[in-house]
Amino acid sequence: MGRAPCCDKASVKKGPWSPEEDSKLKEYIHRNGTGGNWIASLTKLRCGKSCRLRWLNYLRPNIKHGDFSDDEDRIICNLFATIGSRWSIIAAQLPGRTDNDIKNYWNTKLKKKLMHGLQPYNHHSSKQQQLLFVTASPEAAAPPEAARPLSLQHLSSPHDYSHHYSGSYGSNNSTMSVLSAAAGSRGFLLNGEHHTTITSCLDSGGGGLGLYFGLTAESFVFGGFQQLLEEDHHKALLLAVGAANQLDQQYSAAASSCYDEAKPPLVSLTDGGNGAGGTSTSSSFFYDSYSNNES
Template sequence: MGRAPCCDKANVKRGPWSPEEDAALRSYLEKHGTGGNWIALPQKAGLRRCGKSCRLRWLNYLRPDIKHGGFTEEEDNVIYTLFRNIGSRWSVIASHLPGRTDNDVKNYWNTKLKKRLLTPAPAQQAPPPSAAAPPPFPSFSGDPFDNGFISFGEESYRFLSELPPLPMPAANVKTETDSSAASSSVENWSATGASTVHGDTFLSELGFDSYSELLSGYGESKKRGLSLEEKREQILQIFYDSQDFYLLKELEKLGPKKGVISQSVKDVVQSLVDDDLVLKDKIGTSVYFWSLPSCAGNQLRSAHSKLEADLSNSRKRFAELIEQRDSLKKGREESDEREAALEELKIIEQKHKKLKEELASYADNDPAALEAMRNATDVAHSAANRWTDNIFTVQQWCSSNFPQAKEQLEHMYREVGITEDLEYLA
């Protein structure tokens, strides 16, 4: 047996709230409050809405203490720090941000703040080699190809420091002769200076078949990690090339082939879904993602049309403001007559201020204030006599029901300040 519904779903209005409904709900709550019953509130306020909808509308949008507008840098730091420590407990995070609701914090994190934090941080350089004896072959810490560059361990630097100098290219322009010479130098270097066993192990851990392949990019700048926008483009290219449907696990396998590490594929795909560049749908227990070039083109054209309309409206509004400014300037040109009028207005304002100060000094003798004090005195007089009568009634009841405890009762009366000279006020 389930819980009874809070309202008649067939007769309530759904969808966005209108300004008239907001005004009606705000007016009712400011006058009467909730009364502890949100279910009956819509009918009392004259709204065809569900009680749950009224409660959420008031808590998330209409409360007077809600802070609207953009989040500050301090609020960003609070959200990021708490999210790292406690995860997506939005109500707890919102309790540390006065005026912000858990719904606002959640939406801000998913649409803006999380995307900003997806950009990879610059790689840190490895520490310098130490003086300890080098190991027989280099070792690596973590994924050697994480973020698109090779991360050597401390032992690797020691190993490489013991090898003969590498052949340096004479210029950036490579010819067939240069390539053959470099290849010959590499072979000589490998045969004379590097241990074959150690070198094979070193190359196999790096994922290269030969030193020529390892040195193919020698002298070029270190490859940096992809930015968020580049990752988004690569993931979109996967959809456009195949025009197929994918599960998230499949995308995590395809991402590294495009230079996007599998750990960041989920966040990149979610950012594309938030921007309506990738569509998703749940079929059974699986969630499928897809995107077609035609869909992206239509979305871009729609966004372009909207921006063009906004730009046109902004230009019209700007022209109206310029015209309004020019019309307000008419009759306010600098002249001797205008300066004299402004000086006279200043004198009048000073006189008005003095009169207000003088009037405030007579406030204690205001007839209305005296009448209010007289009424308050009458109310206090009546209340004092009423409580005196209550005390006498309690004393009489105690004397009648506990005659043997007369001394104890009199002692108790003295302790609470009830003396024998207690009488009614005249």
């Protein structure tokens, strides 16, 4: 019944591929193509799955290695915001790039690049946090000519924010839940209008970094989230807020803030050249969440 076993996992080689193995694999593909059964003639060399992966991610012709362009960054960001971590689909939009490549690039570089605008906190110790979703001003969603320069805006209290969520949490999963709850159940304000439709809320795993986004018929929100576990501080930012059909416009504004017990929360909107790794590839601006210091 069924097919023969994939391979003898105890006897096939694992680990990095040698040039000899690569040339054997290339020769096999050259002779037999990739349409057939990966397992059939390769079981003595490597596990079929391993052969397929090596071919697709490294040996295949026209594979691009090296730095990603700004255009590729933009495509990845926009697609991630739209469909999440569907790397194979994203890779299909980037000729020469593999899903594994894009996944690694996102996890090691791009995510951090996008988070670059976050400033270090001063020290608070709090068990209860508030995440705040801030109204997107019409100025911020306008082209650069209109968006800059925006002056610093002091917010007198957390209640100046349109929506907030209170709760305690300590893991990525619960962080995601909080973000989901905050975004989904409370909604957010965009250009003065209340929106409640959040299509997804993602947590991208380790490192305390997460991402969330939302879509409505008229608007788009794509955000990031940073968690500083040891300080129990959380900071959220929106990377892109604007009309969905404006996403390709080349404008951005970045905001950074720091919280000081003696001062009200500060939100600084600036030209995007210095924010989020200097991204100018999508409409973007940042807001911070508010860390409630009451305990």
